[in-house]
Amino acid sequence: MENKTLYYEFVPAEGNVTKPDPEKTALLVVDMQNQFVKKDFGDARIAKEKGMWDSWKYFYGRLENTVIPNNKKLLDFFRKNKMEVTYGRIACYHKDGRDRSPVQRRPGWNNILLPVGTYAAEIIDELKPLKDEIVVEKTTDSVLYGSNYERILRNMGIECVVCTGVVTDQCVASTVRSLADAGFEVILPEDCCCAATKELHDAELTIMNQIYCSVTSVDETIEILERQLKNI
Secondary structure, rough: OOOHHHHHHHOHHHOOOOOEEEEEEEEEEEOHHHHHOOOOOHHHHHHHHOOHHHHHHHHHHHHHHHHHHHHHHHHHHHHHHOOEEEEEEEEOOOOOOOOOOHHHHOOOOOOOOOOOOHHHHOHHHHHHHOOOOOOEOOOOOOOOOOOOOHHHHHHHOOOOOEEEEEHHHHHHHHHHHHHHHHHOOEEEEEEEEEEOOOHHHHHHHHEEEEOEEEEEEEHHHHHHHHHHHHOO
C-alpha cells in the first residue's frame, strides 16, 4: 500500500521492506465468527429486521467476495507450509456477559454478547480451525489485551504476525497496535480485512501503515513469505 501520510513521506520505499522468518511467523484470524460474518444470521439478520440492510451491503458483499476467499487462501498457504495458524474470537465466559469489557457493553453495534460454546461465537465453517490450531477467547477488542495470546506467541518464538479479519477499524486495529507495541512485526493484508464502509477501512489502513504494520495484499504477503521460505 502506498503511504500517503505526512509522517512518512520522507521514508524511502526500501525502508519498509518486510523480511519475516517463516518459522517465526504466525497467521492470526480475528473475529471471523458466525455472529458478524454470516449473511443470514446474527448482525446481518438484525440489520434486515431494522430496515438497515442497504447500509450493510458493502460490508457483507466484501466479506463474501473478497475477505473470506482471501483468508482461505492464506490459511491454505500457512497450512501447506506448516506455519503457525492462530485465531482470536470474541467470547465471554458468563452467559449474562458480566465478564465483558466496557467496550463490548456499549449500546449499539458494539453491545456484543457471545458466550463461549454458542453458535454465534464460533468461527465460520469456511475458515474453521483445525484441531491443533490455537483459538483464544477475548472480551476486549485487542486479542493481546483480552487473552494470553502474547504469552503463547512468546512461548512459540513468534516474532511476526500476519493479521486478518473484522472489523478493520476496531478489533483488527486494536490488535495490530497492541502487537506492534509489544514488539512484534505485523503484516496486514488489506484484502483479508473489512470495515463497515470502504471509507473507514481505507482511513484505518492509512493511519496504521508503516508505524504499526506493513499493509499489503494477500498475494504480496504470500510472495514475501515464499521468498523467505526459499532461504530456509
